[in-house]
Amino acid sequence: MLIERITILGTGLLGTSVGLALRAHGFMGSITGWDRDPKQLQIALNRGAIDTASIDAPSAVKGADLVVLSGPVFAIVGWMEQLSSCLKPGQLVTDVGSTKRRINACAERWFNQPGHADFLPGHPMAGKEVSGAANGDATLFDGAVWLFTPNETGVMDAHAQALAAEWREWVSRFGSKTMDLDAVRHDELCAWVSHLPQMVSTALTALLEDKFGDAEDMRAIGGRALREMTRLGCSPYSMWRDIAHTNADEIESALLALEQRLTHLRENLKSPELREEFSRANQFRLCQPAPPIPDKV
């Protein structure tokens, strides 16, 4: 047991969930927290996600074996810069940021070098469309994939490597499947499977709001398809701004491709091309038909 003192910077949805998950899975050490919003920090403390609320980030990380950076990407980048001089060799920093190229570049610059602390970039593929410590959940990571995108360059010292291995074990205990990925591939894949769905949902939801406002008949009629397609419409801009900024090139490509595909489909609503599009979509392997329900008679 090398990790005895953990510090969580950013006690919103994910940071609080990490603290709760650690406790739920038997972590006996100390968990110190800090958040720039005193309310979030207090809620995390009240809920037992952290046991000490710190007054600022530099104090919070002092003496920690592991520091978990949990916030929008630019908040994480800001902490990395601010703390690189406070943190000491033998301390391991990890994060839960949504995009990884920018964070990996910062890790290369400020960490994983002789005389510096080490950094293991991470990203649990878990979340909610609502934010805040009050929505934190010890089971949030259960069944999720937790990605790590370690830099190929830069060398962790042996102690940091052991800390990293122990952190991966905790993540497994949370119920997550760990997986290593190149940061460039990470950002490309996330653009398609996460950022594109978010942007589509935001655009569609904003459009429905403009077109129908409070129309009762629209809401009465909308079923599961509408609920699913607009669920992410309540996602907070505060988090997505940083994702859009740090992964704009990949998101742009994905959006452009979808726009073209929608145009093609629109121009072929009455042509046999529509069949091709449906059959192409039917081939997608996630599209497994549900098994028929058992006969009742």
Add this chain to the structure above:
Amino acid sequence: MLIERITILGTGLLGTSVGLALRAHGFMGSITGWDRDPKQLQIALNRGAIDTASIDAPSAVKGADLVVLSGPVFAIVGWMEQLSSCLKPGQLVTDVGSTKRRINACAERWFNQPGHADFLPGHPMAGKEVSGAANGDATLFDGAVWLFTPNETGVMDAHAQALAAEWREWVSRFGSKTMDLDAVRHDELCAWVSHLPQMVSTALTALLEDKFGDAEDMRAIGGRALREMTRLGCSPYSMWRDIAHTNADEIESALLALEQRLTHLRENLKSPELREEFSRANQFRLCQPAPPIPDKV
């Protein structure tokens, strides 16, 4: 109890579900079925959704108090034309078709006139992304909205009106909320809350299939957002072809509006306009944040 003999034409997902729901809620009369696919007919019979399998549509509807037309829109339109001469005054026909302007026009032409049977256009907002009698489900309509779009012109005779009232009662017993809507408004609303989500899901899923094929890392990473956004990707073309044909103008408008919105969003990924789009989407009333989970400590 005026409805003693019911005929279901088309014993696929919806037709079979109607039969099963009738039995589950205590319908004691006869249910005759017909489907152009003998396999679907046999499954419906085996599952008890119908108690007699007929050899063709004209025989099936003979003597029925209520005929339920259940299939893609053009199949329904075909049956309406074919059966208008076989059906007699005093018989009521209803349907579960996905678009209503075309069906209402046919009802006006072939029904609801002296010497003809009567027609009540209907549309349960329920379904699955899989089709077929094997997926039929007595609870499919529970909690759904069941729309009716009666023609303003044309007059039902008193007997047909009583049959229609009794059918609405059955629909309520299935657990559906009935609601009357103008056929034009129906098709407009459905374009936005049902057809647009379908087309977006088809386009996105087809695009992902083209781009990633069987890539394991993409599938490992994809979470709830991806599952939700691609769920409708397995919807069958056979049903959607008719929807696309009979509601093309409305679907085109909705698609074009979404394409423009996506373009706007893509061009503003790094601008404050992105905040506007997110905040517009956040206003949508379906976007109610889930209540925080209760504290555990």
